[in-house]
Amino acid sequence: MSHIKLELKPEQVAKIKEICKSFNNDPGELINVLHKTQETFGYLPAEVQEVVAAELNISVAKVYGVVTFYSFFTMIPKGKHPISICTGTACYVRGAEKVLDEFKRILNVKVGETTPDGKFSLNCLRCVGACGLAPVVLIGEKVYGRVSPDGVKDIIKEYEEQ
Amino acid sequence: METVKLTIDNKQVEVPKGTTIYKAARKLGIDIPVLCYMELHDLGVENKPAGCRICVVEVEGRRNLAPSCATECAEGMVVKTHTTRVINARRTVMELILSDHPKDCLTCPKSGRCDLQDMAIKLGIREIPGQEYAEMSTYKKDFSPSIIRDVDKCIMCRRCETMCNEVQTVGALSAVNRGFMAVVAPAFEQDLEKSPCTYCGQCVAVCPTGALTEVDHTTKVIRAIADPTKTVLVQTAPAVRAALGEEFCMKPGTLVTGKMVAALRQIGFDYVFDTDFAADLTIMEEGTELLDRLTRFLNGDKNVKLPILTSCCPGWVNFFEHNFTDMLDVPSSAKSPQQMFGAIAKSYFAEKLGKKREELVVVSVMPCLAKKYECQRDEFKVDGNPDVDFSISTRELAHLIKEFNINFEELPDEDFDRPLGESTGAGVIFGATGGVIEAAVRSAYEIHTGKPLPRIDFTELRGMEGIRSATIDFNGLPINIGIAHGLGNARKLLEDVRSGKANYHAIEVMACPGGCIGGGGQPLHHGNSAIIKARMEAIYREDAGKPIRKSHENPYIVKLYEEFLGKPMSEKAHHLLHTHYFSKKKDIYIK
Numbered sequence: 155m156s157h158i159k160l161e162l163k164p165e166q167v168a169k170i171k172e173i174c175k176s177f178n179n180d181p182g183e184l185i186n187v188l189h190k191t192q193e194t195f196g197y198l199p200a201e202v203q204e205v206v207a208a209e210l211n212i213s214v215a216k217v218y219g220v221v222t223f224y225s226f227f228t229m230i231p232k233g234k235h236p237i238s239i240c241t242g243t244a245c246y247v248r249g250a251e252k253v254l255d256e257f258k259r260i261l262n263v264k265v266g267e268t269t270p271d272g273k274f275s276l277n278c279l280r281c282v283g284a285c286g287l288a289p290v291v292l293i294g295e296k297v298y299g300r301v302s303p304d305g306v307k308d309i310i311k312e313y314e315e316q
Numbered sequence: 317m318e319t320v321k322l323t324i325d326n327k328q329v330e331v332p333k334g335t336t337i338y339k340a341a342r343k344l345g346i347d348i349p350v351l352c353y354m355e356l357h358d359l360g361v362e363n364k365p366a367g368c369r370i371c372v373v374e375v376e377g378r379r380n381l382a383p384s385c386a387t388e389c390a391e392g393m394v395v396k397t398h399t400t401r402v403i404n405a406r407r408t409v410m411e412l413i414l415s416d417h418p419k420d421c422l423t424c425p426k427s428g429r430c431d432l433q434d435m436a437i438k439l440g441i442r443e444i445p446g447q448e449y450a451e452m453s454t455y456k457k458d459f460s461p462s463i464i465r466d467v468d469k470c471i472m473c474r475r476c477e478t479m480c481n482e483v484q485t486v487g488a489l490s491a492v493n494r495g496f497m498a499v500v501a502p503a504f505e506q507d508l509e510k511s512p513c514t515y516c517g518q519c520v521a522v523c524p525t526g527a528l529t530e531v532d533h534t535t536k537v538i539r540a541i542a543d544p545t546k547t548v549l550v551q552t553a554p555a556v557r558a559a560l561g562e563e564f565c566m567k568p569g570t571l572v573t574g575k576m577v578a579a580l581r582q583i584g585f586d587y588v589f590d591t592d593f594a595a596d597l598t599i600m601e602e603g604t605e606l607l608d609r610l611t612r613f614l615n616g617d618k619n620v621k622l623p624i625l626t627s628c629c630p631g632w633v634n635f636f637e638h639n640f641t642d643m644l645d646v647p648s649s650a651k652s653p654q655q656m657f658g659a660i661a662k663s664y665f666a667e668k669l670g671k672k673r674e675e676l677v678v679v680s681v682m683p684c685l686a687k688k689y690e691c692q693r694d695e696f697k698v699d700g701n702p703d704v705d706f707s708i709s710t711r712e713l714a715h716l717i718k719e720f721n722i723n724f725e726e727l728p729d730e731d732f733d734r735p736l737g738e739s740t741g742a743g744v745i746f747g748a749t750g751g752v753i754e755a756a757v758r759s760a761y762e763i764h765t766g767k768p769l770p771r772i773d774f775t776e777l778r779g780m781e782g783i784r785s786a787t788i789d790f791n792g793l794p795i796n797i798g799i800a801h802g803l804g805n806a807r808k809l810l811e812d813v814r815s816g817k818a819n820y821h822a823i824e825v826m827a828c829p830g831g832c833i834g835g836g837g838q839p840l841h842h843g844n845s846a847i848i849k850a851r852m853e854a855i856y857r858e859d860a861g862k863p864i865r866k867s868h869e870n871p872y873i874v875k876l877y878e879e880f881l882g883k884p885m886s887e888k889a890h891h892l893l894h895t896h897y898f899s900k901k902k903d904i905y906i907k
Contacts, residue, residue, distance in 0.1 A: 200503075200504050203503070212487070213487025213512075214487070214503035214504075215488060215489055215490035215492075215501070215502055215511070216481070216487065216490045217503070218490065218492060218503040218504055218505075219490035219491050222492045222493045222494070223491070223492070223493070223494060225494075
């Protein structure tokens, strides 16, 4: 698994230690610790997992096992503009997959990945409750409705200069 | 004790409350098939993730089938283990497991000894429907110096994970990822070499498939034997002779020392020597070091490090280099017998033959996979030439014997060559937990007190308990001895020493449960500890039958010191027979 090499600053290490301590450094609280840590850092890079493992006195392999088991946890930082494509039933039947393919083609990333410049990350989700606008794409908090594959280029363009 | 009564396949059985259906069935002689389940009785370890679902049974009144390995018996339960529903379910489960399993059985190193293959045969699987829908995982093979991981063959039984974490507390392996990509791997799916793996090989010993196997050195050995410019020496570890016979359908505990020597000669080794000789040499060095530290301690030297820890076991050495980096000066500096043998073979013996060290090839036969790593360590090389060139496991030797068309069972007994083949009973018992320290006591006592031992057998140091201790009276001086086998037990003992809770003069540690007889390179025992006990009895039988049973009385050892080394811990001995240790701890706090 490739990951972006990261150097933790002393205050970041202190923050992780503080989170672990708030759960009494109990190995049984690993999932809660990881939740809180991801909330703080946005993702769980290898270096963060190593500190968590040391603090809870469990193996790094075990921490990594839990991180890779639950889809909520991620080792990849979110892009500046997180893109979420709804692949719920309504959006799917209205061509969400073609829209997704277009995002993948233009950004040259797979689902769950982030572009090397850190600008965009691509993810799927199931239903944002705007089925009338299907297919729906979210960029950050902003909702785009009735997106066609042809329109993807223009949406990306809006954010490229930002 | 509270009990429950139940019926399994129309037979009544009464078992203690809390017993699983699987175990209750076994009591009735009904062997429910299991795949992920593993029980190691003497270690008190059970692997029952109930993940494979091969062991399902029908329980009357229950909607779904129950995994018998993890379902407790209840009063009045009616269980059926071979109804059509159960058999269909088992076959479907097996077909699903096989659907994304590589189909290269013909060339798989585990073929013929594979639990998955055996199960497919038992369940009568003839085709694998649905494999076109299965996604094959595509992990690259991970080659470490000792162990090969081919995790496309991992079936997620998690036996290796239990061994690595619960028994050995090494923490190199964990289940990672999901679905078709789910496998057992080190952190961040890095190679084993970058993990805290000690190469003890206990994961390989329990892996039911070809996902974890040893690095095979037999081809290199065959080439060396065929090379006319090389003189090839072989040394055999004590535990090999007590287990090799099992690979030829002999009863566990059959001693095959003489046949093994004959087979090695037929294979074409120029000299068949014994690691036991080097074990005797280890006792001379390690025992002297113990007495030296003791004497200094008794004379009030505050800097002396006690307890002394044995250093014969390369898995154990790797373990403390990873986990006890603050105590690197505590273990004995004596090299392991394998490496002492190599160093003496390529100096003293090469001189005797009038050959250069490069013309000699030293092969070791070991019950161990960590020995493959050990012989490649840089500090055991001279100008890039290793003291021990190749290390093969007991299993690899069995394979060589078969490949060389040797009828092992019919072989006459032969003796080891001299001088490096002569050994005492003390060298033999290195193969079992407690053996090294017993051998050390036999010699250290006589050297220290100048009196003959009143008895040779120290039964208080023997046994299968994970952590043992005993006090041996050295003519008025009580010597406290600790013994641990299995790295989890070693960790406990060492932590007690570090915190000052335990007070020992000498501690023996072996990485594998049972000592070398239970090593990761031995014939697979499938968790049956009766086999390990039978091997242990064989080791002590060999010791009892030896004319000389104390290392310092080995005439060829005496001669080696007279002709070559001077005395134990001399400058020459230090140079050839001692080593130092390195911290392998990773700096995890990155600036």
